[in-house]
Amino acid sequence: MATYIQDTLDLIDGTxxxxxxxxxxxxxxxxxxxxxxxxxxxxxxxxxxxxxxWVPLRVTDFAKWASAI
Structure with a gap:
């Protein structure tokens, strides 16, 4: 009986x-x-x-964004 339960649980787990x-x-x-x-x-x-x-960007802005990633 225990092997049947284990086989059923293994089948469910695989599915x-x-x-x-x-x-x-x-x-x-x-x-x-x-x-x-x-x-x-x-x-x-x-x-x-x-x-x-359109919006002034400095190199430090890019450095901050790169360090945030």
Whole structure:
């Protein structure tokens, strides 16, 4: 009886682990692409701002942001 319970629990554990991995993979891909795209857009806005000087930015501002990351 104990081996039947252990086998059943192992089957449930394997099924849940496979499902969780599938969901994480399916959800993680689009989220990571969105985060990368947001970073590229933010970098583009920073570059445009530096060229146009809408808001003055100093090298120390970039150093503070880099140290915060």
């Amino acid at each position: 849940v682990a496979a499902y969780a991995q599938t969901v994480f993979t399916d959800f993680g891909g689009p989220v990571s692409a969105t985060i990368r795209l947001g970073g590229v857009v933010a970098l583009a806005f920073l570059g445009i701002n530096v060229m146009m000087q």
